[in-house]
Amino acid sequence: MRSIRAAATGAVTLSLALVATACGGGSSTGGGSNDSPKTLTYWASNQGASIAVDKKVLQPELDKFQKKYGVKVKLEVVPWSDLLNRILTATTSGQGPDVLNIGNTWSASLQATGALLPWDSETFGKIGGKDRFVDSALGSTGAQGKDPAAVPLYSMAYALYYNKKIFADAGIAKPPVTWDELIADGKKIKAGGKAVLGAEGANVSENIHHVFVFAKQHGADFFTADGKPGFTDPKVVDAVKSYVDLMAKDKVIPTGDAEYAQNQSVSDFAKGKQAMLLWQSAPANLKSQGMSEDAYGIAPVPVRSGTPGTGAETNSMVAGINIAVFRNTHNLDGATNFVKFMTSDAEQKILNKAYSSIPPVKSAQGDPAFNTPANAVLKNTLATSAAPLPQVPAESQFETTVGTAVKELFADAAAGRAVTTASVKAELEKAQQQMPAA
Incomplete structure (x- = not known):
């Protein structure tokens, strides 16, 4: 296993090469991680106390997705110490997952590689529209003036x-x-x-x-x-x-x-x-x-x-997790439906309750579970005293x-x-x- 320091050094080295090697990105028909419209690969970030906890939280929801859409999701929970390096390696090799979680602070950097699917108005329309999401969460999805590189999934402070x-x-x-x-x-x-x-x-x-x-x-x-x-x-x-x-x-x-x-x-x-x-x-x-x-x-x-x-x-800082799609996925429809599923009101309530985070989807925030004393502190911080990292x-x-x-x-x-x-x-x-x- 690579040490954290080695992973960090590798991340820097790879990032410096990204503009030259990955600006064009892929396409929905080439270089993706799987060829089957019946499967998706998903890299989830480690949100719980352990990888085992995350699997316990996520697998039942992935089973629901499979039952609804007929698409099996192959889950890998990636530790934070490895996640950025794994993503950067995938952007240069073109062999990434179909869908992945990213720290929202990385959005602009990963957007610059060209490896992630841009979320224009048409693409957002497939998941219910951009206006479903809280403005502060959308502010950490990529560089200002460009189509977002990802969609808000969990908001935190x-x-x-x-x-x-x-x-x-x-x-x-x-x-x-x-x-x-x-x-x-x-x-x-x-x-x-x-x-x-x-x-x-x-x-x-x-x-x-x-x-x-x-x-x-x-x-x-x-x-x-x-x-x-x-x-x-x-x-x-x-x-x-x-x-x-x-x-x-x-x-x-x-x-x-x-x-x-x-x-x-x-x-x-x-x-x-x-x-x-x-x-x-x-x-x-x-x-x-x-x-x-x-x-x-x-x-x-x-x-x-x-x-x-x-x-x-x-x-x-304005904390949170975004969900993104690799541009060169072989299953663009399945990947888009997966993002739609994960950001649906029902799943937003389930997942954000499980992780004690705040739904970035406006309509999901009305659930009483998000009005606890703990969440009151977090929501007030996000509204009044948090700042986004440089995009x-x-x-x-x-x-x-x-x-x-x-x-x-x-x-x-x-x-x-x-x-x-x-x-x-x-x-x-x-x-x-x-x-x-x-």
Whole structure:
């Protein structure tokens, strides 16, 4: 099995070649993954606590699709550590699945390869129309002014999950609103022998999500107004250092979390080993690991000062999963019907309930299940204090290079090596040098 770092490096290398090798894409009649109109291959992203959980959630729905359309769906759940690299390999080889899930932040980058089916008005019409979907979700489906490269499937936002008993034992009456409050609470929590805040330090996607938010809170952007990377801007450097300092300086993230990449911090939280967790739509994940809903509370992610809101008080990226079709599928009708099925009101309610996410389909949001206290926090965050990651062609390279830089900085912190402004800038400079020319 390839290491996460190797996969990330491969993703960057492949992405740099994509414009030359895949701009034309395929067609609905050539180079696809299967030749049978009675089968589809589907790469699903790992949304649950494990791949086994995802299979348990998805297989009954795929069986329903087969019964309705007579098309069997061959399912593969792909871990997040491998997903981008697998997709990029498929775009260059032309041997991808028929349908796949993508992180919504990758939409513009994958759109630029030409490998995904564009969703113009006619294609959207086949699944009920573009106006069925929430505008904020559509905003992360590709570059502005172009037909979307994918369709929204699940909408999510980050929240702060906190263990009520650990808080009570430490004499903490309410969740922290600011990072200073969280660090102060951490001292009380550690005095009781518990870890404070979980993180996935070896997960490049988690890293980029958090440092993007920290950058917004520091009034910084990773890209300049003309779309060029500005990773070494002093405010960006300060923002990245502030996040890594939660381990290196403030000691609220355990050093062992530098090696976490696949839900280990969620597992620690569910087992009562740590007091807090920053996560996207975690309730279903926690439930599958045996943690009851009344054992934890949910609050907005902390900000630097004041309360979450627009501008500098951004506290989440606009998170979500899109569903896309490879342009060179041999079963375009089946693939389109599958997207229609997965975004139908009935399936949107089933799947988003299972994953504690928010349906991006407007008519499905009226279900009472999406008006719980947990979802109230997530919906309010998406509406008032979340920002989309840059929808630029080099976005996936940005995630990989900067996310890997943060991974290396966490490794330094865990090993006791100093994390300084200079060392953070050096890692970000290295990341910027790996970005493609504009």
